[in-house]
Structure formats: C-alpha cells, structure tokens
Amino acid sequence: MEEELKALEEIKAKIPEKILRKSLAKLPELSEVEVVRHFTRLSQQNYGVDLGIYPLGSCTMKYNPKISEEIVRSPKLTQMHPYQDMSLAQGILRIMYELQIYLSKITGMDKFSLQPAAGAQGEFVGALIMRAYHRDRDKRRNEIIVPDSSHGTNPASASMAGFKVIVIPSNDEGLVDLEALKASLSDRTAGMMITNPNTLGLFEVQIAEIARMVHEAGGLMYYDGANLNAILGKVRPGDMGFDIVHVNLHKTFAVPHGGGGPGAGPVGVKDYLKDYLPIPTVEFNGKEYYLDYNKEKSIGRVRSFYGNVAHLVRAYIYLLALGPDGLERVSEISVLNANYIMMKLSKYYDLPKAKGKFRMHEVVLSSSKIKRDTGVRTMDISKALLDKGIHPPTIYFPLIVEEALMIEPTETESKEELDRLIQAMIDIREQAYKDPESLLNSPQNTTISRVDELKANHPKSLKLTWRYIR
Amino acid sequence: MKSKRITHRFIPNSVEEIEGEILAAIGVSSLEELFSSIPKEVRLKRKLEIPYYPSEFELKSHCKEILDKNVSADEILCFLGAGIYNHYIPSVVKEIIGRAEFSTAYTPYQPEVSQGVLQSLFEYQSMICELTGMDYANCSMYDGASALGEACRMSIRANGKRKILIPKFINPERFEVLKTYVEPLDAKIAKYSQSLEDGQADLRDIEAKLGEEDVTCLYMEQPSYFGYLEQNLDEISERVHKKGALLIMGIDPISLGIFREPSSYQADIVVGEGQALGLSMNYGGPLLGILAARGELLLRQMPGRIVGMTTTQDGRFLAFCNVLQTREQHIRRERATSNICTNEALMAIASAVFLSLLGPQGLKDLAECILAKTSYAIKRLSEIKGIKVPSFNAIHFKEFLINYQKKDCYEIHKELLKRGIHGGKIVREEFPELGNSALYCVTEVIKKEHIDTLASNLEEVIKY
Numbered sequence: 001m002e003e004e005l006k007a008l009e010e011i012k013a014k015i016p017e018k019i020l021r022k023s024l025a026k027l028p029e030l031s032e033v034e035v036v037r038h039f040t041r042l043s044q045q046n047y048g049v050d051l052g053i054y055p056l057g058s059c060t061m062k063y064n065p066k067i068s069e070e071i072v073r074s075p076k077l078t079q080m081h082p083y084q085d086m087s088l089a090q091g092i093l094r095i096m097y098e099l100q101i102y103l104s105k106i107t108g109m110d111k112f113s114l115q116p117a118a119g120a121q122g123e124f125v126g127a128l129i130m131r132a133y134h135r136d137r138d139k140r141r142n143e144i145i146v147p148d149s150s151h152g153t154n155p156a157s158a159s160m161a162g163f164k165v166i167v168i169p170s171n172d173e174g175l176v177d178l179e180a181l182k183a184s185l186s187d188r189t190a191g192m193m194i195t196n197p198n199t200l201g202l203f204e205v206q207i208a209e210i211a212r213m214v215h216e217a218g219g220l221m222y223y224d225g226a227n228l229n230a231i232l233g234k235v236r237p238g239d240m241g242f243d244i245v246h247v248n249l250h251k252t253f254a255v256p257h258g259g260g261g262p263g264a265g266p267v268g269v270k271d272y273l274k275d276y277l278p279i280p281t282v283e284f285n286g287k288e289y290y291l292d293y294n295k296e297k298s299i300g301r302v303r304s305f306y307g308n309v310a311h312l313v314r315a316y317i318y319l320l321a322l323g324p325d326g327l328e329r330v331s332e333i334s335v336l337n338a339n340y341i342m343m344k345l346s347k348y349y350d351l352p353k354a355k356g357k358f359r360m361h362e363v364v365l366s367s368s369k370i371k372r373d374t375g376v377r378t379m380d381i382s383k384a385l386l387d388k389g390i391h392p393p394t395i396y397f398p399l400i401v402e403e404a405l406m407i408e409p410t411e412t413e414s415k416e417e418l419d420r421l422i423q424a425m426i427d428i429r430e431q432a433y434k435d436p437e438s439l440l441n442s443p444q445n446t447t448i449s450r451v452d453e454l455k456a457n458h459p460k461s462l463k464l465t466w467r468y469i470r
Numbered sequence: 471m472k473s474k475r476i477t478h479r480f481i482p483n484s485v486e487e488i489e490g491e492i493l494a495a496i497g498v499s500s501l502e503e504l505f506s507s508i509p510k511e512v513r514l515k516r517k518l519e520i521p522y523y524p525s526e527f528e529l530k531s532h533c534k535e536i537l538d539k540n541v542s543a544d545e546i547l548c549f550l551g552a553g554i555y556n557h558y559i560p561s562v563v564k565e566i567i568g569r570a571e572f573s574t575a576y577t578p579y580q581p582e583v584s585q586g587v588l589q590s591l592f593e594y595q596s597m598i599c600e601l602t603g604m605d606y607a608n609c610s611m612y613d614g615a616s617a618l619g620e621a622c623r624m625s626i627r628a629n630g631k632r633k634i635l636i637p638k639f640i641n642p643e644r645f646e647v648l649k650t651y652v653e654p655l656d657a658k659i660a661k662y663s664q665s666l667e668d669g670q671a672d673l674r675d676i677e678a679k680l681g682e683e684d685v686t687c688l689y690m691e692q693p694s695y696f697g698y699l700e701q702n703l704d705e706i707s708e709r710v711h712k713k714g715a716l717l718i719m720g721i722d723p724i725s726l727g728i729f730r731e732p733s734s735y736q737a738d739i740v741v742g743e744g745q746a747l748g749l750s751m752n753y754g755g756p757l758l759g760i761l762a763a764r765g766e767l768l769l770r771q772m773p774g775r776i777v778g779m780t781t782t783q784d785g786r787f788l789a790f791c792n793v794l795q796t797r798e799q800h801i802r803r804e805r806a807t808s809n810i811c812t813n814e815a816l817m818a819i820a821s822a823v824f825l826s827l828l829g830p831q832g833l834k835d836l837a838e839c840i841l842a843k844t845s846y847a848i849k850r851l852s853e854i855k856g857i858k859v860p861s862f863n864a865i866h867f868k869e870f871l872i873n874y875q876k877k878d879c880y881e882i883h884k885e886l887l888k889r890g891i892h893g894g895k896i897v898r899e900e901f902p903e904l905g906n907s908a909l910y911c912v913t914e915v916i917k918k919e920h921i922d923t924l925a926s927n928l929e930e931v932i933k934y
C-alpha cells in the first residue's frame with residue numbers, strides 16, 4: 001500500500017494539469033442501504049414474467065428457468081476473460097461449440113456463429129452475408145424483399161447493410177402474395193427476409209414455392225427466427241428452403257429479456273455460405289476446442305469477442321433441460337395455448353384475415369369494431385388489462401392490422417392463467433360497450449396512472465437526463 | 471416420427487388431462503390438427519438429436535463438470551485487459567440485477583408497469599452524462615465496438631461526408647467492427663499516425679488528413695488502447711472542428727474519475743465500453759455500449775432507445791417513458807437511424823447501481839487506486855533488465871505495454887502460464903511495428919504482492 005501510494009504521488013506530480021478533471025462527476029451520494037432500497041423499490045414498480053402472464057406477441061415471454069440463473073453465476077463463467085489462453089477456456093468453448101451444433105440441428109442449418117448480440121444484429125449479419133455472397137458472384141443485387149407484415153428490424157437491417165427495401169403486400173389470407181412476390185423479383189433481388197410462422201401467427205403454406213421463386217431469381221432466403229417457438233422439432237427453416245437464419249435466444253430459448261436486453265441472436269447458414277460468417281467461430285479438432293479466425297471471406301465482426309456468452313450458456317442449459325421431446329412439447333403447447341385463446345376471444349374481438357384457420361404460436365386480434373362502436377381503442381384496452389394485473393399483448397403490430405392486439409401466450413402459462421387473460425379481455429370489451437368513459441382513465445391500479453407521452457416528447461418539455469430539470 | 475408426449479415441469483398444460491380439456495375447447499381431437507397447415511413435404515420426420523437431462527440435479531452436475539474445465543481469473547494471476555476488465559463488482563449490483571422484476575421484464579412498452587426499468591435507465595443516462603459532460607445518452611448499445619460503428623454512421627448522416635479518421639493504435643476489435651458497420655455506406659477509414667516514442671498523435675498528420683475533403687469525423691481514444699493518455703486533445707479538437715468534422719471520443723468510464731470529461735474537449739459523440747461499470751467479464755459478454763452526444767442535430771440521429779422524464783396525464787406524478795421513438799425501427803422501418811431493438815438494458819441498470827454505490831468521490835478514489843497500481847507496476851517492472859516497460863513514454867492508466875525485446879512473446883506467455891500467471895495480451899500480430907509486446911492490465915483487484923510476483927517471475931523467465 002505504502003509503495004503504491006508513493007508511486008501515486010510521483011505520478012500525480014508528473015500528470016499535466018490540462019488532462020485532469022476539474023470537478024467531481026455529479027453522481028449520487030448515498031449509503032449502501034439507500035441504494036439498495038432505491039433500486040429494490042424501483043424493481044417493485046416493474047412487471048416481469050415471474051409475476052404473471054406476459055403475452056407480448058412476437059416476444060415469446062416464457063418462463064426463464066432458475067437453474068440457468070444459478071449456473072451462470074458461477075465464477076467459472078463470470079470470471080473468464082475473453083483473451084484467456086484457450087487451454088484455460090475449454091469448458092466454455094465446449095458449451096459454445098455444442099450450442100452451435102444443437103442450433104444447427106434445430107434449424108436445419110450447417111454452421112452457426114454465436115456472435116450477434118440480438119436478433120436485429122443477426123439480421124444485419126445475414127444481410128451482410130447476402131451482400132458478400134452476391135459481390136463474389138459479381139452481381140449488382142441491391143434489393144431485399146420483405147412482406148408488409150414484417151417486423152421493423154427486417155427492413156431496418158437490410159437498409160443498414162446497404163440494400164434497397166422492397167415491401168410486398170400480404171394477401172387476404174394474411175400470407176405472402178405470390179403474384180406480388182413474382183412481380184418484385186428481378187436480377188436486382190439479393191434475397192428475401194421473412195419469418196414463418198409470420199407475424200399474424202400463420203404458417204406460410206407456400207413457403208417451399210416462395211423459396212423456389214426467390215432462388216430461381218438468384219436471391220437468398222433469410223429466416224427471421226423470432227417465431228421459431230412454434231415449430232421446434234416439427235419443421236426446420238433449412239428444410240423449408242432458407243439459406244440464412246437467426247434465432248433469438250431471448251425468445252425461443254428462455255433467456256430472460258432483462259427489461260429490454262441483453263439478448264443473443266446467433267446466425268446459422270447453409271454450407272455454401274459458411275465462409276462468410278463473422279469471425280471467430282468455435283471449432284473442435286478432436287482434442288481441443290478453439291476459436292477459428294481463419295476465414296478470408298468472413299464479413300468480419302459485428303461486435304467485440306464471441307457473443308453474449310452468459311446467454312449462450314443459459315440457452316444451452318435450456319435445451320438440455322428439455323431434450324428433443326420437451327422441445328416438441330414447447331411448440332405443441334405454445335400452439336395449443338394460442339389457439340385456445342383464439343377460440344375463446346374471436347367471439348368478442350375481430351379476427352382479421354384467415355378466419356376459421358388455426359394459428360400457430362400467436363394470434364392477432366383487432367379491436368377496430370369496438371373502436372368504431374364505442375371509441376375505446378386498443379391502447380385503452382391494454383391499459384385496462386394493466387388494471388387487472390395482466391400485462392397486455394403487443395399492440396399496433398403488425399402494422400397491417402388496425403387496432404392490433406397480438407397475443408402470444410407461450411407454452412409456460414397454465415390454463416388458469418390463460419383463462420384469467422381471456423376473462424379479463426371479455427370483461428373489458430363489455431365495459432367498453434357499457435361505460436366507455438371509464439376505460440379512458442385506466443390504469444388506476446398501477447404504481448402510476450397513464451403516462452403523458454406527448455409531454456415526454458414535446459421539445460419544450462423534453463427531459464433526457466436529470467440535468468434538464470436542474 | 472411422433473414425439474413422445476411428455477409432461478414437462480416448465481410446461482403446465484403438458485399434463486395430459488389439461489391438454490385434452492383445451493383440445494376439446496378448441497374443438498379438435500388431436501394436436502396434429504393444429505399443425506396441419508405445415509405441408510408434409512417440409513415436415514421433420516425424425517427426432518432432433520439433442521441430449522436430455524430430465525432431472526435438475528443431473529443437468530447441474532453436467533454443466534458443473536464442463537465449467538470446471540475452465541480456469542478463471544480467480545484461479546490464476548491474470549493481467550489481461552484490452553477492453554474487458556476484471557474490476558471488483560459490489561454484491562449489491564449482482565443482487566439488484568438478479569431481481570426478477572427487472573430481469574424477466576421485456577422492453578418497457580407499457581410505462582405504467584415498467585417504471586422500475588424506465589427510471590433506472592433514465593438514471594443510467596443521467597449518470598453517463600454527468601461522467602462525460604454530454605447532453606444526452608441512449609439507454610445502451612450492444613457493446614463499445616458497435617457503439618463506435620453507430621457513432622460513425624451518425625456522423626455520416628449528420629454531415630454527409632464519408633471519411634473517418636482513426637488512430638493507428640486503435641483497439642483492434644473496435645476497428646474490425648467499425649469496418650463492418652460503415653462498409654455498406656461506402657465510407658473510407660484512414661489512420662492517423664501516433665508516435666512510436668510516446669504514443670502521442672501526430673498533429674501534422676492529422677492536419678494533413680483533415681485537409682483532404684470529405685472527413686466526417688475523427689475518432690480518438692482516451693486513454694488509448696495501450697493505456698497511455700493523449701496530451702494534445704485540445705489541439706486535435708480544434709483542428710477537427712475547424713474543418714467542420716465531428717470529434718468522437720472513446721472513453722473508459724472509470725478513467726473519468728480523474729481525467730477530463732469529453733465535453734471539455736468539445737467532443738461531439740462519446741462512445742465507450744461500459745463493462746467496467748459493474749459487469750462480469752463472462753468470457754466477453756453481455757457487454758454495455760455507451761453512446762452519448764450533444765446538440766440538437768445529433769439527437770435526431772441517435773440510434774437506440776432513449777428514456778425521458780414526464781408526468782402522468784393528470785399531472786400528479788413524475789413518470790418515465792421511451793421517447794423520440796420516431797427515430798426507431800418499429801416506426802421508421804428502413805429509414806430508422808438503426809436496426810437496434812433489443813439492447814443491453816439490464817447491463818445499463820447494473821452500471822447505474824454501480825455508479826450510485828461509488829458516488830463522486832468513490833469513482834475518483836477507484837480511478838486513483840488504479841492509477842497508483844499502474845504506476846507501481848510500471849516502476850517495479852521497469853527494474854527488470856531485458857524488457858522495456860512501458861513501451862511508450864507517457865502517463866498510463868490501468869494498462870501499459872511491455873516489450874520483451876529479444877524474447878519471443880509466445881514463449882514468455884507459456885512460461886508464465888506454467889507458473890500460474892496469465893501475462894498480458896500479445897499484440898504482435900495486430901501491431902507488428904511494436905514487436906514482441908504484450909498489453910498488461912492492473913485494476914484494483916491486483917495487489918502489490920501480485921505485481922511483485924509477476925516481476926520476480928518475469929525476471930526469471932527473461933533470463934531463462
């Protein structure tokens with residue numbers, strides 16, 4: 001200590017004044033117990049899966065097993081530095097290697113990279129792979145096709161990777177319109193990004209034909225894995241004709257969402273694209289696991305190091321906890337639950353598109369008739385759900401459905417919990433017709449009542465840090 | 471092949487009777503009917519080949535057995551840094567982010583039941599702005615490297631120019647990621663030189679490169695990748711701004727406890743890796759990308775989520791919600807400022823807790839403690855004959871290069887490893903001009919005895 005202090009004094013004497021900070025950063029000044037109480041209280045103002053059903057469509061808010069949480073707290077993981085000699089990291093490298101293989105088996109791909117930090121970053125990687133692939137074939141393919149029902153990240157990722165985005169309309173059945181697809185294909189087509197089941201919860205029955213058409217035009221097929229939960233062990237993107245996929249480990253594979261992140265979005269490709277994957281990948285030479293940087297054609301890196309490793313471990317644990325039969329049950333029951341909700345609620349809410357058809361893992365309802373009749377909007381319905389202690393579905397997405405309520409119950413909700421949601425939505429509808437005014441003031445039972453988002457966004461009252469109020 | 475219809479503890483309705491009840495309510499006789507829209511030709515006709523551990527006990531033992539093959543930085547004396555740091559993490563941080571109300575929540579789309587996450591993120595943004603002096607910060611990027619990529623894309627959108635100047639001695643992972651992020655924009659990246667003597671930026675070279683048209687921004691790191699501090703930042707900033715380019719500064723947030731904040735250099739955008747603020751190393755992830763900026767123009771170009779403070783509609787209570795969402799992909803789609811959706815929110819909350827625990831003086835003390843250890847390490851190691859410490863004649867924080875001179879860096883690494891010491895990151899491949907060099911890191915968890923142990927072992931290994 002003494003010698004260190006001496007060294008400090010010596011160095012301080014040498015540091016020129018001009019690179020030193022003049023005043024302390026204005027951080028909170030609190031005792032430990034005050035910090036604990038502050039954040040504990042804040043946590044109590046937050047809803048999570050551990051508190052009840054969280055049926056956000058497209059988000060797959062399933063139960064996150066506690067065993068994973070316990071294992072990832074091991075210093076054998078948390079205290080691993082990414083630049084450690086690989087001989088000291090054989091355990092974690094093995095988990096990563098095996099995860100790459102399991103993900104390949106589940107998706108029908110040949111090779112995975114675990115690097116992307118989220119689904120959108122996986123999409124960016126996928127789009128860059130398309131770009132590199134076509135560049136090697138010396139073609140000026142600069143267009144990516146997405147359905148109008150696609151998630152915002154799809155067009156945003158394509159555009160970030162330098163592509164022009166071509167949006168094609170869905171047909172009356174809520175599926176890709178083959179005529180529109182045909183019309184949009186050309187020698188500028190680099191590929192198509194699509195999720196299946198799509199964001200309406202419908203399986204694209206013509207998927208093989210869609211893939212054939214895109215391939216024939218010279219494009220590649222990208223699978224947005226956000227909806228993989230519906231098809232585990234049933235059908236694989238690789239067998240439907242997809243060339244590139246990403247999977248959201250924070251959806252299908254039970255990694256907690258952390259209030260918005262972190263997630264993990266590994267990307268898998270077919271054999272002929274594997275040289276384009278980001279570096280490094282994890283390999284095994286029969287004796288040792290190692291990181292392989294040796295890929296000349298790689299699109300490079302999209303983030304530092306190898307991925308959100310703690311999440312990779314969680315996903316690995318989840319897969320082993322379920323096994324092949326369990327994974328199939330995940331899909332079966334997630335689909336069962338979604339159809340139960342559809343059956344019960346389609347008498348009370350509109351079912352836009354494909355009436356009478358079963359859904360996969362999610363169902364999109366619309367409250368546009370309720371709105372027309374009573375003035376009560378989807379927004380009000382979702383706030384009323386909050387008052388009943390239930391997290392609302394995803395609202396106003398997909399964009400092609402007016403007043404959308406996108407419900408994804410997942411397989412981890414009990415029948416009682418599903419019934420609670422169903423009854424709450426029925427009751428709210430009834431209330432909308434009886435006393436619409438009363439819904440406009442919801443929620444009242446939450447920590448705070450409805451938030452003034454207009455004020456939050458108005459230039460005059462915009463407050464982005466606490467300095468704005470000082 | 472038909473799946474064995476197992477009942478699983480994670481899946482309540484996988485109990486046969488309940489399943490039957492629901493099927494009856496739907497009006498179908500079998501689960502298969504629900505999957506009938508999947509064409510037969512594409513169906514998977516066999517079982518997935520994935521191992522199954524039915525009992526939690528067996529699964530845990532299996533995972534433990536594998537993880538036990540790791541030798542962590544707790545078990546050897548580890549001097550690695552280079553972007554990921556072994557800082558002490560207060561117990562409070564782990565407890566708070568372990569709370570399921572935070573960890574099992576989604577993005578706060580419903581602010582009335584998400585005030586916990588929203589307020590915590592607002593506090594994170596505020597603290598990042600106190601640290602950096604910037605006007606606003608978003609509530610996280612994936613990591614420091616992608617934050618740099620996004621910052622340069624912001625700059626290109628803001629001024630329409632396409633050349634990016636970066637230091638020769640840049641963090642190589644950041645450089646790789648930057649290349650990937652800006653390549654689709656046809657941006658060019660040029661490196662300005664830094665002195666082999668003291669690492670300082672070559673002002674004349676910067677001026678010359680700024681003289682070429684089309685420079686959108688200059689990126690520099692303080693401290694540099696090799697741990698030394700740049701002295702002439704004011705001069706660099708002045709030149710950059712005179713040419714109408716933006717200054718992007720890469721920071722180590724801990725260093726801001728003692729070193730000047732970016733706003734005092736008129737930095738336009740600040741990026742950094744936030745892992746040092748209470749996040750475990752976790753073999754490189756999850757991480758936390760810090761992104762902050764100033765001015766109206768850049769605010770509209772910010773990627774990612776931003777939390778704002780407001781009130782309830784009745785005006786009675788303070789409240790928080792996501793703001794300025796028209797920049798984002800779910801609204802703006804292909805014209806969004808970025809594709810980012812899921813971010814690193816929980817890591818930002820960890821940092822907010824970490825910074826709240828330390829407070830102003832605590833952060834300064836931590837930075838001084840690290841400065842003291844760095845200085846002691848440099849002093850002690852420079853007594854060893856046959857190596858040069860540090861390679862650059864400058865002030866160092868947390869990290870410094872050791873040049874092994876004639877000895878092969880890999881051999882030294884192996885020898886040290888045999889003695890239970892993990893030496894610094896070898897930089898010869900990425901920076902051949904620096905020869906047999908390795909980047910060493912000392913944080914507050916390294917004790918004086920550790921440094922002495924390193925010194926005595928290095929001494930022997932060098933002689934050997």
Ligand SMILES: Cc1ncc(COP(=O)(O)O)c(C=O)c1O
Pocket residue numbers: 058059118119120121151153154195199224226227248263264265810811812
């Ligand atoms: C259909 C769909 N695609 C892509 C994404 C993007 O994934 P992430 O949020 O992990 O970036 C999401 C989720 O947000 C999604 O629902």
